[in-house]
Amino acid sequence: MSDSKNKLAAPVAGGAALAYKFRPPLPPPHSIQRPRLLSGTLGANRYSAVVIQGPAGHGKTTLLQQILQRAKDAGTETGWLTLDMRDNDVSRFNTSLTTLVNTAVKIHPTNIAPLPYGNGAVDHLLQLLDGAGGPVSLFLDEFQTLSEPVNIALFDTLLERCPPNVTFYLGSRSVPDLARGRLMISGRVKWITPEEICFTAEEVQVFLTLVGLHVSKAEANAFRESTGGWPAVLQLVQLALKGKRIGRSTLLSWISGFQSELRDYLADNIMSDLPDRKRRFLLRTSLLNRLSAPLCQAITGESNAQQLLEELVVEGLFVRPLDVEQHWFTYHLIFSSYLNAQIESETPQDIQSIHRQAALWYRDNNYPEETIHHAINAGDLDLAADTLEIWAPQLICSARLQTMENLCELLPKAQISMRPMLAWGRTWALEFLNRKDKAGLALNEFEDIVCSLPNSITLSKSLKILKGVDALINDKFGESMAWLEKIPIETRKQSITSFFEMGALANLKTIQCLYQGRFTEAREFALIGESLGYQGEAAFSGAYSTSLVALTMILSGELKLALKQLTDEYNRKEMIVQGSLVFAPLSTVYGFALYESGNFVAAESLLSDNIDSISQTLPVDWLILAYLVLARASAQSDRSHADCIEVLDNGERLGLISRLPRLVRAMRRERIRIALLDNSCQDISLLLDMPGAATDGNLPDSWIYFSEDCNDDKICTIRLAIGSEEPELAQALLESAIAAAGTTGRVRRKIKLMILQSLLHLTSMEKMLAQQVLAATIELAMDQDYISTFVDEGPQCLELLAELLKNTQANSAASFIRRILVAGGYNISPLGDNDKPCALIENLTKKEQAIVKLLTSGASNVEIADQLYVSRNTVKFHLKNIYAKLGAKNRTQVTNIARRLLLV
Template sequence: MRSEAIVRASIIQRIFENESARVVVLQGPAGHGKSTTMQQIKSLCEERGYLTGWLTLDEADNDQRRLAIHLQALLNSITAAFKKMASEDAESGTPEKRREKTDWMIDQLIKIGRPVALFFDDFQVLNNKSVMTCFRDLVERVPANARFFIGSRSVPDLGLARLVVNQKALILRADDLRFSPSEVEEFFASSDDLLVNETERSAIYRRTEGWPAALQLFKLTLNNPAVRKSLGDLGNYRPRELAEYLADNVLTLQKPKVQEFLLRTSLLQRLSGPLCDAVTGWNNSREILLELERSGLFLRSLDSDLHWFKYHALFSSFLAEQLRSQSSDIAREVHERAADWHLSQGMYEETVHHAIAAKKFSMAADVMNIWMTQLVVSAQLITVERWYDRLPFEEIAKRPDLAIKFAWPLIFLRRTQKLKPLLELLETFKGSGDYANTKDSAVALAMAAICADDLPKSFEIISSVELEGRDPQGFSAFELSAGANLVGYHYFASSNFESARKYLALARAYGERGDAAFSSGYTVGVRGVSLMAQGQLREALDCFRQAFAEQRMHIDKSFASAALVSCYVWALYEAGELDQVESLFVQYHDVITSTVLLDFLAVAYMAMARTHDARGRPNKALEILDEAEHIAYANGWQRLLRIVNWERVRRGLLLSGIEKGRAIAATITPPASPLSEDRIFFADEFEGEAFGRIRLAIHETDASVATALLTDDMAKHRHRSYRLIKLYLLDAQLQVKRGASNAAHRSLRKALQLGAPGGFVRCYLDEGNTILHLLKEEYQAVLDAGSQDVPFGTDREHLEKLLHASGTDLTRTSNPLSPEPLEPLTDREKEILIFLANGVSNKEMAGRIFVSENTVKFHLKNIYSKLSVGSRLQAITAARQLGLLH
């Protein structure tokens, strides 16, 4: 904090008096003193014993993976400071040992146990939806020992309105940040060599309205008599015009050499002595920087060692415009020299920026080729795309390895139009080079094919690649890891689980060798789904939980997490953990929507839609299915479209009957070229044509067709326990339709025996009332057996878990499965029950039936009592069991 800066006492007082405000936003246009004020707050926080951390954001932080790396570094620095402070504080005792890198940002802040203040400056540069979602999650859950301070030119879209109402956030706007008349007086009085009388001070205050940057510009220029004389003529100047007028005077007051220095260095994103020497050709730049910083000439240090500096954005933009208007050749020379210097220091991002500004595209492409290895494997996909958009395509086309590296992020970001010319180029490289030097495009083309859902083409390409027995390094290790993932996926689809495990292990080994956080989520996702397919749901959940923690997923909502989270959501759904399903899906919605492959997206969306249905929100379920359908059309994913529509068929059959299901099924276009019937891709294992055709046949009471379809599917996929559970449940429904109760229970028991060890829940309940009725009959048989052996090896604990999840009350003293309500429902209560089933809120019900909201609550209370339930979901489930809802 600058010693001569005016202390913003009133602002600081408001902040520290509002201790309940965990988030403080300082919002105002450039030059309103946001950074300076936050520096003062930071110093005072440190005096009060806070641990502090500061992160200045820039445009590149719209890459969520890059931002995650910076947030982790910020937390590590605070943790390191905490460890040092704790070791020096004898009274604090020995702190528990903490990992250097923790998994959860909020959890880490809580564990520190001391007050923490985090400062985020230049927040207005963030516009990526996923990044904003990440910050929204953070500000909503700031722990009691932490405060977030945000400096931004605009109010960030972080859901602050609710936080402000709840006194959890405080927003200080431009009017709050402007200097008061007394502060303006103090500001000018702090300069011994500048005498400003009351009239001049009042005129300056009127012209600037307390705008701190303009006041500083006046302070720097009032030694110029022309500026003093012009005070009365500046009333019509707009803020930008006033700033330019004053900045021009600031520049002309400097010595010629300082003017030249200011102009030449204005094109630099940050400044250091050696860098400025390189672009000016001088050898005393550090001394000039220190003098400028001491004089308050809109230059601030970025570190305590006074090594790096940065101009105020308002001042540097003015200087840069002046330089370009004076000489475009000099501007280009500055960029060239800056590019050369940054390259010599291994600073690739700044090198590429200045090389492109200097139109040295060949140099920029060569540097990108080096830098891309790091960017792609660490999943900084948005950063890669940003530079792809700025490089001429002809420079990329000259470098096969660069073209391949650029293709990967665009494939996973699903940038179909941008990919077209690249894929055409990659076809010419296929099979013509070696992987060690990233010259063969086969793996990238195989991944592009699977992203386009052309699975046969993908498997055909990848089968030609020798994956085993290699010793890959760097980017080739990442590529071969992705190739091994594809082969593992292929074997999984063919029910060859052991070969799938082998190649997924190979993928993981190659990924670790290439430090490819990028592909690890994909590897673990397929591995966990493979375990689920074999009936090992508990093992799959353990696999997902461990990987979820290792990858710091709560911070890193990038592609590295999206594939894993999608599969985790599915596993949690099958285990009946609906709260976690909803929480994870909402948190990771944006990244799942924008970056994952078809199967991953499908299972996440289907799980969320069914969660809404299970919680009595059918309209919300339809919204999710509609969104998935939109994504399918946008990406040309016909298979996803079919999966969504077969899910609509399932819901139609359960909720409305055969006519609805048949009508929806008639609209589904069959695949142009069906896959091998022996292959099952995991989204189709959740829901798809095979299950849909069987359901239709059962509801049509076409026993011969249903039996044939079931028998054929069971024979082909006898190694897939999860699929067999669902097939046996369908067979149980068929037997009920045929009136074969004993056969129905035999099929149900087979399904229970397969699902109990893994703890499967939802695949039973999703089949509706017929299966629920059979489960209750099965449980009644268990109750009737008393202390005797449980009949037919049925797992009572599993049965009770299923019935409890269905909303069945097992605590009733009489027959817990009694099929009648304790008292008949009135017509009005039946009407409200229908509203409940359709997800209508209490307020909406009151409006529709012209009663008060309290009256609706009274009727709901009676309904719950008569049905012996305690919630909306249980009421809906019980009503369906009793035939009150169809």
């Protein structure tokens, strides 16, 4: 291992060290204004996005700078973000976007009023932008570096939903999908192509005049034809003029050489004029992605590196500062590529030593990611691996999982095998990212390392916890608990690694108690896990713990408290900033709680926005919950059922690909439930016998997976028995299941079983008995607002409730029944005068007004999306806001209220 390992400080990531990313670089000297392009991009609220696309050297960043300055001069709030490959980490990208928006609107997150159903990542950013009060222009340069699908989807969602006062300006070498999709068709995106960026003859003439070369219009036209108007050429002209290589008479003959090899051209016309000292400085520093004076001094020995960098900027030598203070600089890609080729040709023996010097400087200044990349290029794999091993716990705890995975891919297996904590971090990242095959191999390699160190009690414990997590992710819970049952949870002050591991252990014990129906113990374990996550700054495991606390409440009869705590947690600043992967477990359970309480549109919007990250990172119980709730919420908000079936298809597809038969089985049980409600029962029972859904039944009979609390095989069998008119079987199953639910305190499950019992009585022509059971169920459910549990049982249940309402004297019970009926879209008596809204709770936006008009005309979500050139998820997002502003619970109420308020 590297002998410098003991010099490594605890690494940091992001923060002030990356402040330059949020500042526009200074414009190059003698840059000319582009009024022809500026006038088409600064119209008031004309576009949601302006995409400036072109290869390197086409002046994208300079044009972005000019647009930003014009926007500032007009009083527009602005923000700048230079993206790089590291922003493909989901958590980091979310943090970068949040910082960008906060910088622009200057509203601290704690000063934002919480939304009624909590702030997700996108909701939070939209609320910040909407609260700006005036126009906002946000600039994202180097957009082509973004490739992670989850991040691209998050940005597309933000762009599609952004308020009309916001415009995004994107600089990109490649054409992003949004410049070719529905937003482009709808006229909300302007695409400035490479041909448009190139200079016209008039702009060429202006520039040449500016740098002291007066030419005629014909000469400017000839120049334009010779170079294609490529902006980078003008910088070469400026340098050639300074070197007195050209004048008006020699301009065209000089530039004709431009069509030949650019590398030779730069060598003959720029580098040959430089003093050796400056040339050496350029070559050695060209291996750096970004430059600072202390870093350059470390690898060149130049004590006046700051002065040299500033001179290069003034001379226009393809060097630009990244911040106003001129602490950080970068070379233009064209120039750095040329310089890289030169040093490889002239002094290849120096390259590794330069990278090593850079790695050591970055290490000593706590830039771990840069340290690792330069160390690898230097061939110093020990330094790279040592740095990543120390950084690993922080990456895992903060959910920088993709960064951990990608950096490990750069290292040989032998380097990882020599470092237990590096192997530990790699295994956790792969487990959390659901890379099952890779995670299994990584776990085996970590086990080999631990076995080679038999006296390490700490590592042995770490291995057992990882074994337990791996078994859970592979849906082998019995095997999981066998690894963990003898490990005590330690709550004393300890390292962040131990806090993280103990939090994970507490979560696994919570899950065991939930399966067993031991809710008091489950809650205590979850609270312990939550506190351990907080102490260890482990956002990911802490989010799991919080979701498990809420699950305990929902299943045991405390839905209202669970919903309140989830809303508070979702609005917490720390969670807003952390990123999509941290949101995933919370989003799943929050969507579940919203759905249970009858907030179908809010549940659908939340889960639609997060389903990609949920599918990428969560164990099967969370997947079952997310897909079931999303499918049911989609069916409730859009009666066509098209979205519902698509969600079930996606869930089943994920289960088959990921080898999760329990997920496949849950999706098929839901298809059976839907078929029974639609009276299309032919052959539906065969669904569970088809390939892909066989489970090993590794839980004891009295245990129930928490995701299957109201949707397990037993309840499915009861539904089928009721549907096929087998009352004796259904009644026997119901009696034993209700008794078991009562014994274990499974309140939600008991409510569901009693509803099914009332429907059994109804099909057996025992209507009075059916109403008696249903009335008792209402008493059990109404204090905690378990609304969807009734709605899910369809028209028969709603009809029975409507009959029960006529004979219900208690106001509280009657009110609860009415709320169930309204949520289920049942047509009850019109609202009375006291219920009739006098005014909008909040004014509708133009987009919301358009959706209300389409909705009241009977358009489905798909039809609304097609009409407005937006995604179905964006329609759902706007519907959530419309329902809240109108105080409506379903489409029928939206239509009635909109007509009363003369909105349509």
